[in-house]
Amino acid sequence: MAAKILMLVGDFVEDYEVMVPFQALQMVGHTVHAVCPNKKSGESVRTAVHDFEGDQTYSEKPGHNFTLNANFAEVKPADYDALVVPGGRAPEYLRLNQDVIAMVQHFAKTNKPIAAICHGAQLLAAAGAIRGKRCCAYPACAPEVQAAGGQYVEVPVTEAVVDGNLVTAPAWPAHPRWLAEFLKVLGTRIEHAELMAV
Template sequence: MAAKKILMLVGDFVEDYEAMSPFQILITAGHEVDTVCPGKKEGDVVKTAIHDFEGDQTYTEKRGHNFMITADFENIKADNYDALVVPGGRAPEYLRLNEDVLKLVREFNSADKPIASICHGQQILSAAGILEGKSCTAYPAVKPEVEKSGGKWVAANETFSNAVVDGKLVTAPAWPAHPEWMRKFLEVLGTTIDT
């Protein structure tokens, strides 16, 4: 298996588990992962948020960790990467307002490169206009945006542990889906893990 170079798009209050866990999983599988955030440089950090499902009508939110930025957003070119990861949390709601972010996502999509997105990350995909005709899932509150942008909504199961693959797009509803989401993304990447 050839190692892939993967870009992860984050911002302040990205969901902690949805950035940290995929970052570590992908590196453990032998891939190189760069993390970027508009307005931040290599060596800067973003603050994360921990979202949990504790029986309330929506998720709860707590302050998470600091997550390291490994490359300058302004110097990023989709051509230099094999795939894109878009975590959820609070960051997507404002990152989707950045035209450079949307342009970058469109470039990955136009080049038919694998994209893994989870939870509220699909807000960015929706704003970029790349969900038209694609089956996907997301955190349930994002369903209206997925459908308005032409995506075909696939309901999450009650444990939020399913993932959906449509071509090279791999989506999941929330961090409890990591095992299936990352397994399916690794398959799309062509990654094999010897056991």
């Protein structure tokens, strides 16, 4: 069954972490509405590409402009089946918006599926959505996860952690695993047919 998914984004969201799930979730038949506070459908947010190039932390480069497809002011969380929170720098300022916090709290309180990656944990922590939950995030967010009452789980950058309705991952290299686990939580089944050469 197709799900209606809300994606919370903002300026300097991580490029891959917004583009890939936005497109992949639609590819399998789900509806995804990407919104940003104080912006409307058709407007865009700037993205940043975070890479791992041997430095002590990630590097940052300009990404694409990502076009929103719904109006933040009109969003009603009760209309959605699940939430996606990409990482990047957006979560650090989105968590200051009380409407955003209330949206995240709705999904946590109603036990709807939530997928967060990288710095998305900052928003979940601010909303009190990870208390008592096992989760992962970009390693620099571990203190925030722990301070919010979550159990930070260290996993390879290509892995994901599932705790009930919550699916988290450390960064975009985990997309295959993170999205596969999120689809399971959503109840999405993908059937593979044998391909025959003609």
